[in-house]
Amino acid sequence: MVPERETIVIVGAGIVGVATAYFTAKKLAKKYPAETRPQVILLEQCEPGCSASGKSGGFLARHWSDGTDTEQLAQFSYDLHAKLALEHNGSERWGYRPLNTFCAEIDRIPVMPAKQHKSAHQRTEAESVVTSIEVIAPRAHSSSSVTTMEYSGPGTPVTLFDSENQQTSTHGSISVPDVGGVKEVAPEAVPWLKTSLVNKLRQVGDTTSTAQVDPLKFTRSLLAEAKGYGLKSIRGKVIDVADTGYRQPIIELSIDKGAGIGTLGELSDVLNYVDPSNAESISAKSKRLGTTKPYILLLDQGQDIPADKIVVACGAWATSCLRWEAFRDVSASQIPIQGLRVHYLLAKPKEQIPAQAVFAEINGTVYSGEDAIEIYPRPDGSVFICGEALDDPEMPPHNPFEPVYSKRATGRLKQIVNDVSSTLSFDMIQYGLACHLPVHAKGIPVISKVPSSKGLYIAAGHGCWGILNGPATGLAISELLVDDECVSLDLSSFRLDRWY
Numbered sequence: 001m002v003p004e005r006e007t008i009v010i011v012g013a014g015i016v017g018v019a020t021a022y023f024t025a026k027k028l029a030k031k032y033p034a035e036t037r038p039q040v041i042l043l044e045q046c047e048p049g050c051s052a053s054g055k056s057g058g059f060l061a062r063h064w065s066d067g068t069d070t071e072q073l074a075q076f077s078y079d080l081h082a083k084l085a086l087e088h089n090g091s092e093r094w095g096y097r098p099l100n101t102f103c104a105e106i107d108r109i110p111v112m113p114a115k116q117h118k119s120a121h122q123r124t125e126a127e128s129v130v131t132s133i134e135v136i137a138p139r140a141h142s143s144s145s146v147t148t149m150e151y152s153g154p155g156t157p158v159t160l161f162d163s164e165n166q167q168t169s170t171h172g173s174i175s176v177p178d179v180g181g182v183k184e185v186a187p188e189a190v191p192w193l194k195t196s197l198v199n200k201l202r203q204v205g206d207t208t209s210t211a212q213v214d215p216l217k218f219t220r221s222l223l224a225e226a227k228g229y230g231l232k233s234i235r236g237k238v239i240d241v242a243d244t245g246y247r248q249p250i251i252e253l254s255i256d257k258g259a260g261i262g263t264l265g266e267l268s269d270v271l272n273y274v275d276p277s278n279a280e281s282i283s284a285k286s287k288r289l290g291t292t293k294p295y296i297l298l299l300d301q302g303q304d305i306p307a308d309k310i311v312v313a314c315g316a317w318a319t320s321c322l323r324w325e326a327f328r329d330v331s332a333s334q335i336p337i338q339g340l341r342v343h344y345l346l347a348k349p350k351e352q353i354p355a356q357a358v359f360a361e362i363n364g365t366v367y368s369g370e371d372a373i374e375i376y377p378r379p380d381g382s383v384f385i386c387g388e389a390l391d392d393p394e395m396p397p398h399n400p401f402e403p404v405y406s407k408r409a410t411g412r413l414k415q416i417v418n419d420v421s422s423t424l425s426f427d428m429i430q431y432g433l434a435c436h437l438p439v440h441a442k443g444i445p446v447i448s449k450v451p452s453s454k455g456l457y458i459a460a461g462h463g464c465w466g467i468l469n470g471p472a473t474g475l476a477i478s479e480l481l482v483d484d485e486c487v488s489l490d491l492s493s494f495r496l497d498r499w500y
Contacts, residue, residue: 006038008481009297009307011238011321013044014053015215015467016459017313018223019474020481025229027482037230041305043297045237048223051400052315052466054216055344055435057376057384059357060468061101062209069444069493074465076489077472081211084471088225094217095379099355101205102190106197106420107363192353192423193360204359212357212376215467236299241310241324244294294454295326309455309481315339316396316436318446318460326456333500335446337461339396339436343409344386346433351423353377360420371416375424383424388413396436405434439463447473447494449480457481458496 008024010017021042028037044050060081065074081096090096184202187195204210227233291306298304312321316339321327358375373387388409397404410433417424440446440461450456459477462469472489479486492498 004292005036006308007041007293007306008038008309008311009041009043009305010311010313011043011297012313012315012317012460013042013048013219013223013233014051014313014315015049015219015222015470016053016315016462016473017042017044017311018048018053018219018226019470020311020313020459020477021231021474022222022226022229023475023478024481025226025231027478029229031482034230038308040226040231041307042223042226042231042233043236043238043299043305044233045235045300046400048233049216049219051396052435052437053219053470055433056215056342056437056464056467057344057357057374057386058095058213058215058218058467059101059374059376060211060213061205064205065465070465070469072489073469073472073494077469078211080471080475081213081468084222085213088221090213090218090221091379093221095214096211096218097355097379098207098211099205099357100203100207101210101357102185102359103202103204104190104193104198104358104360104420105200105363106193106360107199190356190358192351192356193358193421194419197420199363205357207355210357212355212378213467214378214380218467234299234303234305236301236303238297238320238324239300240298241321241326242296242298243326243328244291244296295456307455309457311457311459311477311481313459313477315438315460315462315466317400318438318458321458326453327450329452330450330458330496331500334496335458335460336441337438337446340439340463341396341404341434341436342386343388343405343413343434344384345410345413345417347383347385347417347424348381349383349424352381353383353423355379362416362420371412373413373416375417375421385413385417385424387416400436404436410434437463438466442499445469445473445494446496447476447491448496451497 010021010024013021021040025040028040032038048054060078062075062078065071081090084090085094085096182202182204184200187193187198187201189201189203190198223231223233293306293308295307295310296304297307297310310326312318312327314320316337318335318337319332322330322332322335354377356377360373360375362371362373371387373385376384378384388406438461440463443463445461445463446458448458450458457477457480459473462473476486476489476491479488
């Protein structure tokens with residue numbers, strides 16, 4: 001009798017889920033013949049890369065996490081991006097390229113017309129904003145080898161540290177290593193900005209330490225490669241995950257007509273605890289399906305998928321697993337992940353802009369006192385601009401395709417861009433868009449097996465560094481799935497039970 005093949009299900013087709021599927025399918029293809037190879041299934045309720053993994057800047061930095069708990073993860077994943085691009089022609093398929101990176105301080109913005117100027121000071125929820133990249137970046141431990149570059153918006157809380165020198169808030173600043181690479185340069189180094197408005201320009205990365213990808217193309221290209229190794233993808237939403245071995249305790253109330261119910265003590269005598277081993281539970285469903293697998297995923301379309309191992313890689317929707325029976329031992333305090341709504345524009349300028357990423361901090365503006373935006377020219381001639389993030393994380397909508405953007409925030413973002421660059425007086429390809437970055441309350445992702453579980457894993461909470469750290473996270477989880485241990489990275493900082 002041929003034993004039943006193992007089934008691994010990955011929930012979420014963002015970059016973390018897709019990278020996990022890719023490396024898992026690839027490792028299994030090398031380890032097993034086709035007839036005995038474990039099956040890998042990728043589940044997504046919408047489309048691959050439909051949220052942050054398809055709507056972010058795709059910025060990669062090798063050293064911007066130095067001195068933090070994610071240093072090893074970031075450096076390893078940065079190098080892994082280069083290897084993947086070389087192996088799969090990433091420069092052509094997903095726009096991988098090294099680039100120079102600058103921090104621009106701009107503090108003389110022309111005043112808007114009176115009507116706009118007046119409305120700009122009518123602060124709403126959407127105007128309590130911070131830049132998208134500084135919110136998630138863990139602040140570096142105290143060290144003389146780093147120089148802190150602040151990209152902060154109005155009302156941004158400062159990252160605090162406890163007695164163990166760990167992050168206690170996700171709202172902090174990017175720490176750029178001071179290894180001689182951070183230097184002030186002439187404003188003319190970035191000629192497509194209005195150089196007369198640039199107060200200070202510093203180069204914070206070069207082609208050896210910073211790079212970029214088109215995140216949507218990257219995610220979907222990696223998915224295509226994974227399918228070549230036998231990955232099966234299914235569109236569907238997980239409603240519940242049943243634990244076939246779980247027996248929920250039952251309290252049975254029996255009424256004895258000859259016994260009175262007068263006191264609390266007498267009442268307790270008629271409440272009988274029923275041994276769960278004698279009660280019918282959800283295991284009846286597994287028997288009906290004829291499976292001996294420990295878990296069953298119940299989908300919204302009525303389809304049931306028996307599984308041996310399950311990976312939750314849902315990004316800002318990771319806390320959905322708290323409602324699933326199999327994840328009953330996971331607490332909300334262990335995965336305090338919410339969505340930070342960030343607005344962005346995608347534009348096509350009239351002139352080609354060189355490979356120069358710019359983090360622009362605009363001081364003393366007529367918008368809100370201080371703004372910060374990020375500008376990423378891409379190889380295809382388009383330019384991605386993001387910023388205008390809500391000050392506080394929130395629960396994202398159930399459907400990632402639901403419109404979540406603020407017209408006020410995207411309008412202001414466009415106005416700021418037009419003010420700082422004449423070259424970027426562009427025609428919009430996409431305008432008025434937003435996505436939710438998965439923010440962990442500690443600023444550090446979860447990359448972990450659920451303790452004491454048979455085969456449950458969580459990989460989420462990467463914040464703005466999801467595209468950077470997605471490949472390494474996927475490789476690490478694939479090693480846990482296939483080999484039961486991660487040899488490429490030390491995952492102790494990302495374990496589920498680290499904080500609680």
